[in-house]
Amino acid sequence: MEYHIFSFLSIFILSNLQFTKSAPCALNFSLFPYEARSDCFNIPTGSTPLETMHSCCHSSLQNIFEAMAVRTNATRTVFLDPTEALECTSTFQGLHVQTNLSQCQFQDFISSSSDSTCSKDVRSILESLGVERFDALRSSCKDLTVDSYSDNACFSCVTEYRRSLEALEEGNGGEVGTWSQNVCPEALLVSLASSDVGSVNWVRALFSCLWDEIYFPFPLTMEEHEKGKVYLGIMPSGMKVAVKRYNEEMKVESFATEVSKVAKVRHPNVASILGYCDKEEQCLVCEYCANGNLESWLLGDWKSDVLTWDQRLRIAYGIVQGLLFLRNNPYEKIIHSDIKLTNILLNEKFEPKISDFVLSNSKWTAMDRKSDGHSGYELAVQPNDIVGFGVVLLQLLTGRKVVDFIDSRPRSLVNEARTMVMKGGNTSSIADPRLNGLCHPIAFQRLLLMAVFITASSDRDRPTLDEILHKIQEAHSLT
Numbered sequence: 001m002e003y004h005i006f007s008f009l010s011i012f013i014l015s016n017l018q019f020t021k022s023a024p025c026a027l028n029f030s031l032f033p034y035e036a037r038s039d040c041f042n043i044p045t046g047s048t049p050l051e052t053m054h055s056c057c058h059s060s061l062q063n064i065f066e067a068m069a070v071r072t073n074a075t076r077t078v079f080l081d082p083t084e085a086l087e088c089t090s091t092f093q094g095l096h097v098q099t100n101l102s103q104c105q106f107q108d109f110i111s112s113s114s115d116s117t118c119s120k121d122v123r124s125i126l127e128s129l130g131v132e133r134f135d136a137l138r139s140s141c142k143d144l145t146v147d148s149y150s151d152n153a154c155f156s157c158v159t160e161y162r163r164s165l166e167a168l169e170e171g172n173g174g175e176v177g178t179w180s181q182n183v184c185p186e187a188l189l190v191s192l193a194s195s196d197v198g199s200v201n202w203v204r205a206l207f208s209c210l211w212d213e214i215y216f217p218f219p220l221t222m223e224e225h226e227k228g229k230v231y232l233g234i235m236p237s238g239m240k241v242a243v244k245r246y247n248e249e250m251k252v253e254s255f256a257t258e259v260s261k262v263a264k265v266r267h268p269n270v271a272s273i274l275g276y277c278d279k280e281e282q283c284l285v286c287e288y289c290a291n292g293n294l295e296s297w298l299l300g301d302w303k304s305d306v307l308t309w310d311q312r313l314r315i316a317y318g319i320v321q322g323l324l325f326l327r328n329n330p331y332e333k334i335i336h337s338d339i340k341l342t343n344i345l346l347n348e349k350f351e352p353k354i355s356d357f358v359l360s361n362s363k364w365t366a367m368d369r370k371s372d373g374h375s376g377y378e379l380a381v382q383p384n385d386i387v388g389f390g391v392v393l394l395q396l397l398t399g400r401k402v403v404d405f406i407d408s409r410p411r412s413l414v415n416e417a418r419t420m421v422m423k424g425g426n427t428s429s430i431a432d433p434r435l436n437g438l439c440h441p442i443a444f445q446r447l448l449l450m451a452v453f454i455t456a457s458s459d460r461d462r463p464t465l466d467e468i469l470h471k472i473q474e475a476h477s478l479t
Contacts, residue, residue, distance in 0.1 A: 025091035026084045031200065032066035034059075034092075040099045057104035062211050064092060064110055065186070066203060069193035076122045078187045082234040085111035108232050109186075118168060118184035122191045128168050129188075137164045138195060144205035154209040161210055164188060185214045233285065240288040241274060245281065255282050264331050269322030271345055271355035286355065290348040294392070295341035298399050298432075309439040311350050312396045313476045316447075318352040319344060319392065320469045323385055326354070327465065339388030341395060386462055390454025397448055399432030414455050421452045443475035 040056035072078055080088060085107040093101050118125060126134055140160035143153040168184045189210050193203045233241040255278045263273050275285035291297070294315065297307050307315070319339075326334040336343070336354060345353040391402060394413055404411045420427060427445050431437075450471050456462055463471070 025088040026080060027064065027067040027071055027088045027091075029063065029067050029092060029095060031070055031197075032063050032204070034063040034096060036060070036096065036099045042098055042100070053103055056099060057101065057106075058211075060092075060096070060099070060101055061104065061106060061109060062207050064088070064106060065190060066193065066207055068110060069190050069203060070197045072122060072190050072194035073197045078121060078125075078190050079119055079183070080111050082107070082111045082232075082238075086232075102229075105230075105232065118187040122194065125168070125187055125191050129164055130167070133164055133167055134192075136160060137192060141192065141206055141209070142202075144202055144209055146201050146205045146208070157206070157209050158213065161188070161192075161213060189214065232288070240290075242286045242288045244284040244286060246283065259284070261332055262334060265326070265329055265334070267322055267325040267329075269318040269352055269354060270325065271353040287353065289345035289353055289355075291346035291350060293342045294344040294346060294352070294396075297346070298341060298395055299401060306434045307350070307396075309435060310476075310479065313443075313472060313479070315344070315346070315350065315352045316393055316396055317469065317472045317476070319354065319389055320465055320472065322352070322354040323389060324465050324469065326385075336385050336388070339385050339392060341392060344392065384459075384462075386465060386468070387455055389468070390451050390462075393447065393451040393454065397432065397444065397451065398430050399434055417448060418452050418455075421449055440475070440479045443478040446471065447475050 036056065037059070039052055040060075068078070068080070071080075079085075088110065089105075089107040092106065118128070137157075137160045141153075141157035143150065144157060145153075165184060165188065168188065189207070193206050197203060229245050231243040231245065233243040235241060256276065259273060259276045263276075266272060271289065272287040273284060274287065277283040277285075323336070323339070326336065338356065339354070343354065343356045345355045347353060391414065394400075394417055395402070398413065398417075400413050402413050404413070417430060419425075420430060427448050428437075428441055430448070431439060431444060450463065450468065453461055453463055454468065
């Protein structure tokens with residue numbers, strides 16, 4: 001199938017999502033106004049510490065969900081449709097221009113196009129949960145109040161809330177999970193709050209108690225913002241897409257030519273490019289991956305679910321399969337040259353997708369120096385997608401940054417792993433502590449050794465992609 005609809009698709013999406021006016025926002029933000037903390041004011045775009053930006057987004061999104069509870073009380077529907085979500089995101093940001101909440105991407109969290117019974121309306125939740133259990137949940141949370149907040153009251157509410165989620169799981173195909181997999185936690189909270197929106201004090205206390213039970217994988221990393229902004233797009237069919245709008249200073253000559261090199265590439269482990277726009281500004285329309293990038297799961301600064309050992313092996317295996325395809329693809333051999341955590345996206349099944357080809361350039365240059373932004377320390381690596389994968393594999397095994405600082409001194413993950421292997425140290429000590437030891441020790445040791453060889457400075461010492469794939473298969477068979 002030839003893909004000659006790129007320009008039309010992206011121009012259509014951009015014009016409908018970003019530049020045209022739609023109906024007024026369906027949410028009333030006056031009943032539960034957002035009160036920003038001082039560190040959320042006047043944030044320069046792209047310069048805020050990730051944990052600060054996450055905290056600001058997290059607290060402001062709570063107020064949006066409180067407003068959704070009021071709407072749910074009147075309409076009995078839980079989430080907004082995509083157009084409403086975009087309009088309400090814009091309206092909310094317009095009310096709080098001093099807090100620079102544009103990085104928060106609220107529209108992705110307040111709309112739902114999933115097939116989950118939890119995403120439809122309050123009636124669906126009541127049918128799945130049962131009126132008796134829903135009333136039991138309301139009763140368990142009835143003593144919450146902002147004025148005299150009680151840990152005991154919140155504990156009772158949280159306990160019954162979790163039981164209710166388990167009950168919803170039974171009627172929802174066996175999955176409750178995180179936001180990206182299912183929307184039951186959010187839908188249940190909004191439905192519960194909507195049962196008595198007239199009690200503003202109680203609604204606020206309810207959200208304060210249950211808000212941390214909900215997981216939100218945002219915001220984007222600062223590096224992604226430096227390249228450009230990514231918007232959620234909705235096709236006429238309802239399919240979600242990612243629209244990447246590049247910064248002015250990042251514009252690429254022969255943008256259409258660069259896109260055409262990879263536009264026909266189709267592989268389960270490569271993020272598809274669906275369209276582009278190069279009139280006045282440069283934008284890509286790409287496959288949407290619900291679970292964000294791999295960095296947010298391994299290095300995120302907030303509470304999140306943990307990638308299991310099996311998921312990490314499958315992710316590593318999928319990345320190598322994608323690289324093999326790119327190397328051997330029938331149109332043109334492609335070298336990505338920037339394989340790293342932020343360029344590995346995860347779909348709703350946690351399958352990896354290699355992304356960001358068009359502006360990929362060799363940041364891993366031969367014995368070149370890549371500064372980490374701190375005085376005097378730079379990391380030397382080779383110009384090779386295999387080396388890039390080796391670093392990603394080390395991070396999958398350890399959950400660490402490429403460069404960490406201990407007592408203001410740099411610690412290189414590559415060097416530490418190499419030293420540990422060479423000296424025959426206890427390799428399990430470098431494993432990601434969030435795995436809680438739930439990884440096969442022999443498989444871990446073999447993969448760590450392979451990662452050290454992959455990141456070797458000499459080409460002679462590195463395994464091929466086929467050899468790497470075989471070793472990952474062997475490690476998986478041990479578990």
